[in-house]
Amino acid sequence: MFAGRKKSVSIKSAAVFLAVLLIISFIAVIVDRNIRANTIYVNEKAMILGVGQEYDYPADDNLVHYKSYNKDVVTVDSNGVFRAVSKGSALVKVGTSEITVYVEDAPTALSFSENELSIGVGERYMPxxxxxGSELNTGFEFSSSDPNVLGVDSAGNVIGIANGSADVSVKSYNGxxxxxxxxxxxxxxxxxFPVSEKTIYLGTQKYMKxxxxSGSASKMIYIDSDNTSVLKTEGSNFIPVSAGEATVTAKTYNGKTAVCKVxxxxxxxxxxxxxxxxxxMVALSFDDGPNAKTTSVILDTLEQNHGSATFFMVANRLSKQGNADCAKRMVSLGCQLGNHTYDHSHYGxxxxxxxxxxxxxxxxxxxxYVPSVFRPTGGYLSDTIKNNAAAPICLWSVDTNDWKxxxxxxxxKYVLDHAQDGDIILMHDIYKTSAEAVQKFVPELVKRGFQIVNIAELAYYKDAEMQNGHVYSSFH
Structure with missing residues (x-):
């Protein structure tokens, strides 16, 4: 008899214990979540809503009780329907657990940062x-106008299904x-890459997209440097760090690669x-000098206006008084030295x-310093010139005819009327009238927003790679 009673108590205790376990397990299932149910972010500790938004907490049992500790921010009814009242946060009791509800202002407008974009078949991308009007980042419903062409998930990621075009649309809870x-x-x-090899100077950056x-797309292209102590990358921007070499690799979403040695x-x-x-920017270039008296006026004007120029010198003039000093001043001011033959006696x-x-x-x-560019006398070319220039050959795109x-x-007036971004302007620094013209038009070009540069600077900043023996007239 005693033994039978003991057995009865044990069965009853076991039943109670099992019931408690079931309740605990049920609550754990409800609370232990990390989902976007109905596009609203919810996990076991937090929920994010917008003012005016409702959320039906996914509980399947009436035994779960709810209570908001800040009804000015969030209310919750006995059925587990949360209603966001105002911006702020509120602690809400869910059964034996608690969840913090964060409420943001209701959005006032929605837009995609790109009205149109291209992706590849099989590519996944989040526009x-x-x-x-709000910091809300949940509660949006996404859809595709043609799921056979474009897929879209609940988080707004689109995926290319087949060639074609479709609209991705988004709708907020407030319409x-x-x-x-x-x-x-x-x-x-x-x-x-635009080029397979590139030289980048410290203190500058290059955009190398x-x-x-043809006919393909990869919205996401991953670009990395193998030597970040020399060169870093931020998207397509190449940022030099220190002298040296680095190889940059670009990779598409489907694994195709390209390299650029920098x-x-x-x-x-x-x-x-x-x-x-x-x-x-426009490049000024001067032929036939130097002539100390007039060239010095031009150099003064360049210095006063943060400008530079390329001087194609007739080298035997350097032996005349003051001209060599003029050439040295070109160097000190950062101007470019050019070769215009030794004595200007031959053409073509x-x-x-x-x-x-x-x-x-x-x-x-x-x-x-060795001159870094060459200009043929009269602008006439020959195979001998191309094969022996030992530098890029530079002509011009704006001829002032200042010699005439x-x-x-x-x-x-001619310069101001005709100069355009990327032009190389031809003048001669041996004439007083040319120097006087420079004094007038350079400040005006600067006022109009132009940078006054030499040919090498123009080529570098326009991403042109000049080669010895090749001919260049402008960098538009």
């Missing part, structure tokens, strides 16, 4: 959604909406690192290798 056009193109077969094969170096004396590639096919090399040597003897019309006002 940036702009929410005005706002927005859409963007998504073009789904083929997966890339290849990718490449890779491109994919050399980081100190800029030569004639390339400034504080120019703005986003602002217009009559130019000899000695005309060029003697000019190089005389300029180096006078300044300590010795009129400072006319020269200045």
């Amino acid at each position: 940036s959604l702009q929410v005005e 706002l909406s927005a859409s963007a056009r998504v073009n789904v193109l083929s997966a890339p077969e290849s990718i490449q 890779p491109s994919v094969s 050399t980081v170096a100190e800029a030569p004396f004639y390339i400034r690192t504080d120019l703005d590639p986003g602002k217009p 096919k009559d130019v000899t290798p000695a005309d060029i090399t003697n000019g190089i040597n005389a300029i180096k003897d006078a300044t300590g 019309y010795k009129d400072a006002a006319r020269i200045g």
Whole structure:
């Protein structure tokens, strides 16, 4: 009898214990969540709502009780329906647990940051959604106008299904909406940088956006440097850190790659690192000098206006009084030295290798630097010139004819009327009227937003790679 009673008590205790376990397990199932039920962010400790938004907490048992400790922010009824009243936070009891509800202002407008974008087949991408008037980042419903072309999940990620176009749309709980056009193109077969090798000077940056094969798209392209102590990357921006070499790799979403070998170096004396590639610039170039009296006036004007120029010197003039000092001042001001042959005695096919090399040597003897560009006399070219220039060959896109019309006002007006971003302007620094024109039009060009540069600077900031023996007239 005693033993039977003991057994009965044990069975009853076990039943009670089992019931408690079931209740605890049930509450744990309710509370232990990390979902976007009905597009609202919920986990076991927090919920995010917008003012005026409702959320039906997913409980399947009437035994769970709810209580809000801040009804000015959130209310909750006996059925577990949460209602956001005002911005703030509130602690809400759910059964034996508690959850913090954060309430943000209701959105006032929605828009995608891009009205139209392209992705590749199989690519997954989240278009940036702009929410005005609120910091809310949940509670949005996304859809695709053509699921056969474009898929979209509850978080707003789109995925390219097949070639074509479709709209991705978003709707907020308070009735706002927005859409963007998504073009789904083929997966890339290849990718490449604008150039396979690049020199970047310390103190500057370069934008090197890779491109994919025609008719394809890769919205996400991952770009990395293998030597961040020399070169860092931020998207397509290449940022030099120290002198050296680095290899940059670009990779598409489907694994296609491209590489660019980058050399980081100190800029030569004639390339400034504080120019703005986003602002217009024109290159001034002067032939036939130096002539100490007039060239000095031009150098004064350049110095006063944070400008530079390329001087194509007739090298035998460097032996005349004051001219060598003028050339040295060009170097000290960061101007570019150019070769215009030794004595300007031959043109075109009559130019000899000695005309060029003697000019190089005389300029180096006078300044300590080899000229970095060449301009043929009269602008006439020949195979001999191309093969022996030992530098890029630079012509011009704006000819002032200052040698013909010795009129400072006319020269200045011509420059101001014709100069455009990327132009190379031809003048001669041996004429007084040319120097006077420079004094007038350079400050005016600066006032109009132009940067006054030399040819090497223009090429560098326009991302042109000049090569010896190749001919350049402008960098538009």
